Amino acid sequence: LYLMPADSPHPLLSLADYERAACEILDPAALSYIAGGATDEVTLRDNVAAWRRLALRPRMLVGVGRRDPSVELLGVRRPHPLLIAPTAFQRLAHRDGEIATARAAAATSTIICLSTFATTTPEALAEAVPDAPRWFQLYVFSDRGVSRDLVARAVEHGYEALVVTVDVPVAGVRERELRAGVRSLHGEQLASAAAAGASGEMTPADFGELVDPDLSWDDIERFVAESPLPVLVKGILTAEDALLAVAHGASGVIVSNHGGRQLDTVLSGADALPAIVEAAADQLDVLVDGGIRRGTDVVKALALGARAVLIGRPILCGLAVDGAQGAQRVIEILLAELDNALALAGSPQASNLDATFVMPAPWPDRSR
Ligand SMILES: Cc1cc2nc3c(=O)[nH]c(=O)nc-3n(C[C@H](O)[C@H](O)[C@H](O)COP(=O)(O)O)c2cc1C
Numbered sequence: 451l452y453l454m455p456a457d458s459p460h461p462l463l464s465l466a467d468y469e470r471a472a473c474e475i476l477d478p479a480a481l482s483y484i485a486g487g488a489t490d491e492v493t494l495r496d497n498v499a500a501w502r503r504l505a506l507r508p509r510m511l512v513g514v515g516r517r518d519p520s521v522e523l524l525g526v527r528r529p530h531p532l533l534i535a536p537t538a539f540q541r542l543a544h545r546d547g548e549i550a551t552a553r554a555a556a557a558t559s560t561i562i563c564l565s566t567f568a569t570t571t572p573e574a575l576a577e578a579v580p581d582a583p584r585w586f587q588l589y590v591f592s593d594r595g596v597s598r599d600l601v602a603r604a605v606e607h608g609y610e611a612l613v614v615t616v617d618v619p620v621a622g623v624r625e626r627e628l629r630a631g632v633r634s635l636h637g638e639q640l641a642s643a644a645a646a647g648a649s650g651e652m653t654p655a656d657f658g659e660l661v662d663p664d665l666s667w668d669d670i671e672r673f674v675a676e677s678p679l680p681v682l683v684k685g686i687l688t689a690e691d692a693l694l695a696v697a698h699g700a701s702g703v704i705v706s707n708h709g710g711r712q713l714d715t716v717l718s719g720a721d722a723l724p725a726i727v728e729a730a731a732d733q734l735d736v737l738v739d740g741g742i743r744r745g746t747d748v749v750k751a752l753a754l755g756a757r758a759v760l761i762g763r764p765i766l767c768g769l770a771v772d773g774a775q776g777a778q779r780v781i782e783i784l785l786a787e788l789d790n791a792l793a794l795a796g797s798p799q800a801s802n803l804d805a806t807f808v809m810p811a812p813w814p815d816r817s818r
Contacts, residue, residue, distance in 0.1 A: 462771070465743045465764040468780055472543075472767035479632040480542040483654060484766050486626030487710035493718065494710030497741030500720035504750045505811040509796030517798040519788055523758050524611060524680050524701055524735055529559045530785055531752060531800060534777075535709075535739050535760035536587035536613065536684075538567035538654070539635055544769040544776075551765060552579035554777035558785065563587050563613055563760065566600065567657055571641045576607035585611040587684070589618065590669060591646040592662040600642055601677055612677050613704065614670060617685025621658030622712040667698045674699035682737070685712075687722045689729035692736070702735035702757075709740055709762050720750070724805075727755030745787025749795055753807040 462468055473481060487494030519530040534555055541547035548562075548570040555562035556579050564575055566589040576584065586604035590597045601612060637648030637657075646660045674681045680701035685708060686692055695703045705719045705726055719740040727736050738751050739760035751759045761784065768780035788800070797803050 462779065463783070465767070465780060465783060468764060468767040468771055468776065472770040475770050476543070479627075479630045482624075482626045482630035483539070483542060483632045484537075484763060484770075486624055488622035488624060488712055488714040490714055491626075491710060492715045493707055493713075497707070497710050497718045497720075498743060499741075499815065500718035501741055501744075501747040501750055503811050503815055504720065504808045505813075506746065506749065506791075506795055507807055507809055508794060509807075512796045512798070514793040514796060514798040517789055517792050519785070519792065519800045521752070521757055521801050523737075528561070528758070530788070531748060531756075531758040532558075532781060532784060532788075533561045533563060533585075533737070533758055533760045534765050534781075535762035536563040536565040536568075536615070537762055537766055538565045538657070539569055539640075540565075540766065540769060541569040541635065543766040544773050546769075546773050548575055549578050550769055550774035551777050552582040552584070553774040554765070554768070554781060555579075555583065556581040557774075557778050558781045559583065560781055561585055561610075564609070565589075566642050567640055568642065569635060569639060572600070572604045572609060573607045576609075580608070584609050585613055585682075586679075587613040587615055588673075589615055589661045590665050591660050593646055596646045598676070599645070601673070601679075605678055610679065611682060611701070612673065612679045613682045613684045614673060615684045615708075616665065616670075617706070617708050617712050618658055618661050619663040619665065620661075621655040622708070622714075624654070624711065627654065667694055670695070670700060671698040682735075686726065687716060687719075689725045692726045692730040692734075696730050696733045700734055702737060703730070704760065705736060705738040705756070706760070707740055720754070723751070723754045723756060731755050742784075745784060745789070745791040748784065748788050749791045749797070749800075749803060750808050752800055753803040753805060755805070 521531045548568045561583045563585045586609040682702035683695045683700045684704035686703040707716045719738040735757045737758045738756040764780050768776035
């Protein structure tokens with residue numbers, strides 16, 4: 451069923467296999483940037499553990515011979531609920547960077563969300579891989595002119611939604627990166643950031659300082675008013691903020707703690723999701739990310755009311771192992787696992803999952 455990359459001695463069957471293989475390939479500095487989280491990495495670990503604290507409640511004899519993973523997202527039917535999370539500096543994982551990721555996206559009908567801190571401009575990606583369904587992730591710079599220009603270019607080049615990331619008013623404290631002495635790329639190599647003043651050799655934290663720490667809900671409302679694209683707010687963890695996103699005109703929220711890279715000991719997306727869905731899912735689309743590593747995690751996220759999920763690090767591990775093909779395999783593995791889980795959980799249609807399919811796990815949490 452699963453193909454083995456030509457140069458690999460072991461078949462890579464799961465996302466965990468790709469993670470292990472990437473750990474062997476990546477240089478220590480790049481690995482610390484990709485795999486690490488903030489300070490003690492409590493939230494980083496809990497993001498994975500939180501999905502495992504949920505048990506599935508499968509239904510039998512419902513007829514699962516025909517399965518349909520499609521979901522409705524921003525009013526559009528999508529073939530499946532996976533998206534590629536925005537991650538910066540993808541050329542640290544593989545020389546082909548975001549272009550390779552876009553090829554994987556196009557091959558699997560997966561939306562790629564391009565980071566403001568990508569090593570490819572929005573127009574270069576659109577020209578190189580026009581078939582990739584794409585959203586643009588915006589870090590809002592203090593210089594609003596630069597941010598408006600980025601949005602205009604995304605609109606012009608076929609990006610279908612704008613994801614404004616709001617959980618980086620300042621960079622998180624990443625001790626793993628500091629110990630490994632991580633340097634990302636030269637500021638000039640990131641065209642989008644260079645316009646906001648990036649230059650010379652910079653650390654990820656230096657890039658973080660370009661982001662406006664005083665971004666507010668009024669800014670969100672302005673982007674909603676000015677942009678023809680639907681606006682999603684990424685980095686929401688409370689029902690209070692989800693309701694503010696509704697009040698300021700957002701079309702969606704991405705429940706996320708930035709992969710455990712910002713404020714350590716915040717709650718996981720899995721734990722934040724139910725209250726946010728209850729408060730706001732009837733008024734906007736709720737998506738979730740963080741620690742999704744198995745098809746069963748996707749089923750649980752949908753059961754709790756998410757419309758779709760974003761995958762961060764596993765894509766970078768796939769890229770590191772085998773470029774575009776590796777990223778594509780990672781998505782295909784997750785899609786195969788999702789299909790299997792839908793059948794065995796007795797919910798052949800992904801969009802029919804609901805909260806009756808999950809319960810708090812009766813087994814002890816051994817994650818700590
Ligand atoms: C190496 C790396 C870089 C990231 N860069 C960005 C970014 O530029 N913009 C953004 O909104 N989120 C960024 N994120 C957060 C991801 O979009 C996403 O929220 C997170 O990685 C999901 O968790 P997962 O990696 O456990 O799947 C980054 C995450 C990682 C691991």
